[in-house]
Structures are given as C-alpha cells and as structure tokens.
Amino acid sequence: MTVFVCRACRRAVTPAVAERPLPDPGTDDGWFRPEVSPADADGHTDAPIVRMAPGTFAVDPEPSGPPYVLEASSGLLVESGPTGTVVLHPGDGVHLEAHPDPELRRGYCCGMDGEWGPNLVCVCGAVVATVYSDCYQVQELRLQPGAVERRD
Secondary structure: EEEEEEOOOEEEOOOOEEEOOOOOOOOOOOOEOOOOOOOOOOOOOOOOOEEEOOEEHHHEEOOOOOOOOOOOOOOOEEEEEOOEEEEEOOOOOOOOOEEEOHHHHOOOOOOOOOOOOOEEEOOOOOOOEEEEOOOOOOOOEOOOOOEEEEEE
C-alpha cells in the first residue's frame, strides 16, 4: 500500500491506496462502476463517470492539464501540463482544501472543473492537486507530481 504526502509539510494527502493500471480512455475496460441510478428519457443518470475505484491510484505518463497548446497535426488544443500525475478516486484526498484563489475553483453546475490548473491545496497551503468534479467530465483527483512524495 502507498500513501502520498505533501512535499512541503509531509502531511498525508491520501489514505493508504493500492496501485493499479490507469484505465484506457478509449475503452470501457477497468473503469470504476458505481451503482448507477435509473436513466431518464434522454439516457442521463445522476451517477458520475469515475475513472478510479476508491482506494486505488495510477500514474498517468501523459501530460495532464494546462497549459493547453495547439497540436499542429489536428488543429486542436491539447493538454501539456505535467506528466506523472497521480490519478485517484475524487474521494481519496485527505487534508485538502479548495484553492484560496476563486478563479482556480471555477466549475459549472456540480463541482470544480480543473481547467485552469490545480484547485486544491494541502492544509499547509501548498498547491498539491486538481479535482475534476463537475458533472460534464470524468471524475478524478490528480496529485501534482512535484508537490507530493510517495511512501510505500
């Protein structure tokens, strides 16, 4: 089991979690499936899509979050943030608080969207994580690799 701690104050920012592979975004395999509520006439449910099961984590080798850069081949904006973010269930953060800057806590109707970067700080004030908790997106918590240390 692994615990991630804040690099600034050494306080745990996760409970003990087990490593597993990151679910492939191109398939349905390996994604956490909470109990789903019945769908409405349009096929919507009030259950979010969650990438990681509680008590698990994965390390994403791909860039995550801002800044966004123009990809020449597709003409689309793509994430070019840090590689190696630690991906967890959104409920697996401890000793974390909303970022003090309201601009970074932005979201839409149901939660924070993380589109402007890390939106959670350790209780010591160090910027450590981004939670994606709005209803239009995959729900997850991502720890910034330079802000946390892994303790196995």
